[in-house]
Amino acid sequence: MKLLALDTSHSACSLALLIDDEIHTSHHVAPMQQAQLVLPQLEALLHAHNIKLKDLDALAFGRGPGSFTGVRIAASVMQGLAFAADLPLISISSLAATAQGAFDDLGWKKLMTGTDARIREVYWGKYAVNAAGLVELVGDEIVCAPNAITVPDDEDWYAIGNAWEEYQAAMLQCFSFKPLALDVSRMPMASAVAKLAQDKFKKQEWNKSIAESVPIYLRDNVAVKGK
Numbered sequence: 001m002k003l004l005a006l007d008t009s010h011s012a013c014s015l016a017l018l019i020d021d022e023i024h025t026s027h028h029v030a031p032m033q034q035a036q037l038v039l040p041q042l043e044a045l046l047h048a049h050n051i052k053l054k055d056l057d058a059l060a061f062g063r064g065p066g067s068f069t070g071v072r073i074a075a076s077v078m079q080g081l082a083f084a085a086d087l088p089l090i091s092i093s094s095l096a097a098t099a100q101g102a103f104d105d106l107g108w109k110k111l112m113t114g115t116d117a118r119i120r121e122v123y124w125g126k127y128a129v130n131a132a133g134l135v136e137l138v139g140d141e142i143v144c145a146p147n148a149i150t151v152p153d154d155e156d157w158y159a160i161g162n163a164w165e166e167y168q169a170a171m172l173q174c175f176s177f178k179p180l181a182l183d184v185s186r187m188p189m190a191s192a193v194a195k196l197a198q199d200k201f202k203k204q205e206w207n208k209s210i211a212e213s214v215p216i217y218l219r220d221n222v223a224v225k226g227k
Contacts, residue, residue: 002051003058003201004081005194006042008034008074009066009094010115015045016190018198023191024049034073042077053085058206060197062188063091064216065123065143066115071215079210088206089213090197093224095161099127099135100192102160102183110156111135112179113186114163114171117143122163122171123218124149134199141216141224146170160186 003018013034015026026045030037046052061078064071071094082089099111109129114122124142127135139150146167155177164171165184172178200206207213216224 001198001201002056003060003194003197004042004046004056005060005190005197006038006074006078007062007094007097007188007190007193008038008070009062009064010070010187012187012189013037013041014188014190015041016194017045017049017051018194019049019051023194025189025191027189034070038073038077053081056085056087058088058090058197058201060090060092060193061213062094062097062190062193063214064094065117065141065218066094066188068215068217071217075213075215079213082210082213088201089210090200090206091213092193092196092200093125093137093141093216094188095123095125095141096127096135096137096196097188097192098161098186099125100196101189102158102186103129103133103135104192104195106183108158108160108181110152110158112152112157112159114149114159114161114167116163116166120145120167122146122149122167124163126150126152126157132199134196137224141218143218147173149174151175156180158182160184162187
């Protein structure tokens with residue numbers, strides 16, 4: 001299987017090329033520069049591995065929540081490529097990708113993911129790792145004030161994302177316990193988008209049409225529900 005993934009929902013232009021079970025990445029932290037970087041970076045990654053667009057089986061992108069401009073960049077680029085090459089397109093939560101990356105790197109299996117949504121709000125989601133090593137949403141993805149986050153009943157959870165740096169004191173007011181550990185530097189990476197999209201592709205859970213491959217802002221959308 002060959003799959004190309006993109007996430008620009010945070011401060012990076014993050015690309016990943018999955019070839020069978022090996023993932024090759026191109027990840028550059030460049031706030032406000034993703035629009036200029038994405039196509040040259042994408043072309044360079046494909047060229048480096050002698051892959052053409054027509055060789056791919058699917059495309060995937062981080063659908064948000066995140067920077068409004070950033071999620072629009074990823075969605076529009078991948079919509080255009082999917083249309084041009086007639087490829088399935090898979091959208092992945094950027095909060096889920098943040099959690100998946102933390103599990104892959106750190107082995108943390110229960111993750112409270114919060115990213116700064118500006119205007120003193122946070123994007124919030126809780127994820128647990130299943131037997132296949134993939135994160136699954138627990139409850140809903142929401143946007144809310146830092147002191148209005150939904151907290152787990154049990155105490156063996158880790159905390160990730162830059163909201164924990166900006167609003168930690170307010171967020172901890174919601175808890176009767178402290179997270180086991182904290183990583184405020186976590187952001188969504190295309191390698192995690194690719195891993196989650198690979199699972200969806202195997203289950204044929206791609207978007208039914210390019211028109212369905214839209215950003216998720218949470219402010220404009222209803223809360224994204226867990227299974």
